[in-house]
Amino acid sequence: MSEKEFLEQVRTNQGIIYKVVSIYAADPEEKKDLYQEILLQCWKGWPSFRGDSKFSTWLYRISLNTVLTSMRKKNMMIYPDTLPDEESLRATPLEREDSQALHQAIRQLTDVDRALVLLHLEGYANNEIAEMMGISANNLAVKLMRIRQRLAKLLNAVDHE
Secondary structure, eight states: OOHHHHHHHHHHHHHHHHHHHHHHOOSHHHHHHHHHHHHHHHHHHGGGOOSSSOHHHHHHHHHHHHHHHHHHHHTOOOOOSOOOOHHHHHSOHHHHHHHHHHHHHHHTSOHHHHHHHHHHHTTOOHHHHHHHHTOOHHHHHHHHHHHHHHHHHHHHHHHTO
């Protein structure tokens, strides 16, 4: 697999990296650093990419693992005030408010749960998410159910404020 193929795949799927970085970093410099670290890890792992899964699936896994490892090393979690979301930028004020409440609730989840929600909202199938995260499909289903319940409680609490 050539460098040209790698660069083409990254260019095509760079939105994945931006989404992951935006969920875990608020500071523009930290976002740049994480983006570069993800690219480095992808480049290192490129020779071992066998094509058993889609490149985007592989890229998500490396992106999430790199960010989570980086955050663990710093022993510090950053919760951004806003998440860039193209749909919410075009949404009506009421939809934007609902979207902001959901993003706030998601930011209150654990790192792993946020990653699961991100992948779920991106439309990945449960078996793909389970593979990316290195857990069983049954474990994922239980986790997603618990995450939905937690988000419902968090959003319900916001509604009653």
